[in-house]
Amino acid sequence: MIALALRNLWRNQRRSATTLLAMMIGMLSILLFGGYSRTVYYGLETDFVGRSGHLQLQRKDYFWFGSGDPQGYSLQNYTELVTEIQQDPVLAPLLRVVTPVLQFGGIAGNFDAGLSKLVIVQGVDVEGQNQLRQWNDYQLAITPELLSIDPAAPDQAEIGIGVARMLQLCTQLALKDCPQAEAGSAAIDAGTLSADITALAATTAQQSSQTSRDQTGARLELLAASTGGAPNVSRLQINRAVTTGAKELDEVYLAMQLKQAQTLLYGEAGQRVTALQIQLQHSADLELARTRLQHLIDSRWQQQPLEVHDFQTLNPAFGQITGMFSAIFGFITILISAIVLFTVGNTMSMAVLERTVEIGTLRTLGLRRSGIRRLFVSEGLLLGLTGAVLGTLLALLLASLINQAGFAWLPPGSSNPVPITIRLWGEHQMLLSISLTVVLVATLSAWWPARRAAQQDVVDALRYV
Amino acid sequence: MSLAQLQHLSKTYALGQLRVQALTDVSLQLQPACFTVLSGPSGSGKTTLLNLIAGIDRPDQGDVRIAGQSLQQLSDNALTDFRARHIGYIFQNFNLLPVLSAFENVEYPLRLNRTPAAQRRKKVQELLDAVGLADKSNHRPNQLSGGQRQRVAIARALVHQPLLVLADEPTANLDSQTGAQIILLMRELQRQQKTAFVFSSHDPQVIASADHLVLLKDGHLQSPQPLQEAV
Numbered sequence: 055m056i057a058l059a060l061r062n063l064w065r066n067q068r069r070s071a072t073t074l075l076a077m078m079i080g081m082l083s084i085l086l087f088g089g090y091s092r093t094v095y096y097g098l099e100t101d102f103v104g105r106s107g108h109l110q111l112q113r114k115d116y117f118w119f120g121s122g123d124p125q126g127y128s129l130q131n132y133t134e135l136v137t138e139i140q141q142d143p144v145l146a147p148l149l150r151v152v153t154p155v156l157q158f159g160g161i162a163g164n165f166d167a168g169l170s171k172l173v174i175v176q177g178v179d180v181e182g183q184n185q186l187r188q189w190n191d192y193q194l195a196i197t198p199e200l201l202s203i204d205p206a207a208p209d210q211a212e213i214g215i216g217v218a219r220m221l222q223l224c225t226q227l228a229l230k231d232c233p234q235a236e237a238g239s240a241a242i243d244a245g246t247l248s249a250d251i252t253a254l255a256a257t258t259a260q261q262s263s264q265t266s267r268d269q270t271g272a273r274l275e276l277l278a279a280s281t282g283g284a285p286n287v288s289r290l291q292i293n294r295a296v297t298t299g300a301k302e303l304d305e306v307y308l309a310m311q312l313k314q315a316q317t318l319l320y321g322e323a324g325q326r327v328t329a330l331q332i333q334l335q336h337s338a339d340l341e342l343a344r345t346r347l348q349h350l351i352d353s354r355w356q357q358q359p360l361e362v363h364d365f366q367t368l369n370p371a372f373g374q375i376t377g378m379f380s381a382i383f384g385f386i387t388i389l390i391s392a393i394v395l396f397t398v399g400n401t402m403s404m405a406v407l408e409r410t411v412e413i414g415t416l417r418t419l420g421l422r423r424s425g426i427r428r429l430f431v432s433e434g435l436l437l438g439l440t441g442a443v444l445g446t447l448l449a450l451l452l453a454s455l456i457n458q459a460g461f462a463w464l465p466p467g468s469s470n471p472v473p474i475t476i477r478l479w480g481e482h483q484m485l486l487s488i489s490l491t492v493v494l495v496a497t498l499s500a501w502w503p504a505r506r507a508a509q510q511d512v513v514d515a516l517r518y519v
Numbered sequence: 520m521s522l523a524q525l526q527h528l529s530k531t532y533a534l535g536q537l538r539v540q541a542l543t544d545v546s547l548q549l550q551p552a553c554f555t556v557l558s559g560p561s562g563s564g565k566t567t568l569l570n571l572i573a574g575i576d577r578p579d580q581g582d583v584r585i586a587g588q589s590l591q592q593l594s595d596n597a598l599t600d601f602r603a604r605h606i607g608y609i610f611q612n613f614n615l616l617p618v619l620s621a622f623e624n625v626e627y628p629l630r631l632n633r634t635p636a637a638q639r640r641k642k643v644q645e646l647l648d649a650v651g652l653a654d655k656s657n658h659r660p661n662q663l664s665g666g667q668r669q670r671v672a673i674a675r676a677l678v679h680q681p682l683l684v685l686a687d688e689p690t691a692n693l694d695s696q697t698g699a700q701i702i703l704l705m706r707e708l709q710r711q712q713k714t715a716f717v718f719s720s721h722d723p724q725v726i727a728s729a730d731h732l733v734l735l736k737d738g739h740l741q742s743p744q745p746l747q748e749a750v
């Protein structure tokens with residue numbers, strides 16, 4: 055039966071080839087887009103997981119209310135939690151990094167120029183954070199951007215270029231593409247600053263001036279509400295302004311040493327953070343790790359209310375972007391499927407028409423209707439299989455050519471340029487499901503012509519001219 | 520006992536608005552191992568009658584019984600299987616399957632009957648030998664002459680040892696010399712295999728070789744009591 059189908063397809067080589075070509079081009083477009091989507095997913099995931107870990111352990115409801123009250127929604131005894139996580143028999147083999155972070159809002163001021171800016175401060179453990187950023191489980195051709203803060207220099211910090219621009223620190227930081235503000239507006243800002251804060255800043259400036267006088271770069275004062283609501287100021291040495299890829303983020307970003315941040319917020323005795331960032335070796339273990347953490351929260355860690363969030367919840371953009379790609383992918387797949395449906399359907403209809411007398415002959419010799427149907431359906435199936443195999447091979451070939459060409463782009467919400475790569479090799483699930491779809495659609499589209507062939511009256515078929 | 524009984528067969532075709540009475544009340548007995556020729560002018564209903572006997576068409580009235588089996592009572596699948604087992608059909612245009620070799624064309628009815636491969640090979644070889652095409656077994660139909668094609672078709676019609684072989688003007692598309700050879704061949708094989716043959720033709724050569732002649736005109740039987748019946 056298969057041999058017969060194959061020979062019948064071979065018989066009209068040009069038509070079969072045209073149909074195959076249409077299927078191959080269809081598969082090619084689905085797979086190239088799909089492979090490209092994979093790259094984007096992996097790029098985004100690498101970026102987000104590198105920035106915030108796979109999971110974050112937070113005080114319950116910090117996610118909703120925490121940034122308004124980082125004191126109230128902070129984690130106590132976090133060093134013990136870190137140790138427990140690192141030594142947990144279930145989590146330990148999955149883990150890559152566990153690192154604390156203290157996030158809060160503050161006002162960064164270049165009080166020399168009389169300028170201030172609201173910032174979102176990340177108090178981080180520099181080494182832990184840098185390790186976090188080097189996650190590259192998908193072996194992407196990227197170099198992660200590391201913090202420029204020297205772990206040994208407690209007052210070092212880095213800011214987003216937007217913060218630098220607003221505080222007019224561009225010259226000190228040697229930033230290009232950084233417009234200077236009109237002189238007049240700065241003067242007005244200076245006037246509105248509270249005298250108290252200026253005084254407070256001045257004292258702190260005096261204290262730290264000895265240590266940082268000889269350094270290059272810029273200086274700024276960070277003002278935050280400490281426990282009990284009293285304002286406190288930290289004087290920071292800025293070495294570098296970075297870009298995160300998103301303007302909104304660049305205009306609020308400030309990263310500093312965790313110790314310094316804790317002192318600013320809680321005083322010398324403060325040992326709190328807002329979250330533990332937990333990074334796994336592989337994203338595939340995320341659910342396992344989450345379940346285990348939830349178990350620990352419910353059993354061992356009941357002295358404080360905790361909850362765990364994954365990077366997708368923490369970064370809604372991930373879901374939005376991947377969702378968009380999935381939607382486009384689905385749309386292309388449906389479109390191509392429709393084209394395959396009509397192409398194969400048309401090819402098979404023509405074959406049925408051409409072979410009407412042959413159908414009559416086979417029926418006369420004693421082939422049942424179901425046999426006729428099988429004959430044409432297996433031709434559709436064979437066309438689909440051949441198209442799927444050739445389409446996959448063609449897509450793999452083209453993908454490797456594109457990958458070798460080495461284009462790059464900056465995906466939305468990402469700070470690192472990502473090379474345009476089409477990730478197909480190894481994506482067995484996608485290759486298989488798309489191939490199966492094409493085979494299924496081809497078989498299905500042969501079904502109607504096959505049915506029509508089988509339903510024909512034998513005598514009419516024999517008399518057909 | 521006769522091999523086949525045709526009882527009061529009538530068949531009408533609708534040609535657009537028109538109704539064409541292709542056969543009117545045809546009753547006939549066919550004897551085993553008998554070479555019957557169905558003759559009559561073009562349009563007289565020969566093909567229609569053969570199709571009814573072959574079980575590829577159904578009469579409006581009447582019934583065909585072959586070896587006691589009423590074809591009217593069979594379902595489409597059962598009738599198809601009946602054809603596969605008991606009927607051989609030779610077409611005017613040979614109707615070989617173009618993608619199959621001569622060997623495979625002859626083999627096809629055996630495949631339909633699920634004959635084991637070894638037996639198939641033997642049987643096909645035997646038939647190809649009998650029709651003188653042993654050396655052409657790997658040729659596709661388009662590599663064969665008209666006469667050779669019809670020989671393959673004859674081998675195909677006989678390979679599964681059917682009760683009844685039907686041939687619809689098998690020499691009409693051949694030159695008279697080749698046609699004569701084909702008739703000779705069929706006559707010989709029919710005697711060897713003791714199969715009943717029904718043949719439609721208005722070729723005088725064919726008519727001359729008949730055991731039993733049936734004449735049709737405008738769908739009516741012209742000689743209800745032919746010669747052989749009386750014997």
Ligand SMILES: Nc1ncnc2c1ncn2[C@@H]1O[C@H](COP(=O)(O)OP(=O)(O)O)[C@@H](O)[C@H]1O
Pocket residue numbers: 513514517532533534539540541559560561562563564565566567568
């Ligand atoms: N399938 C059909 N549809 C319509 N008319 C048909 C059909 N088959 C046969 N006929 C008509 O029935 C009559 C008998 O045809 P046929 O049996 O083919 O005669 P013959 O084989 O003797 O030439 C003719 O008038 C023919 O046109």
Ligand SMILES: [Mg+2]
Pocket residue numbers: 565566567687
């Ligand atoms: Mg005819």
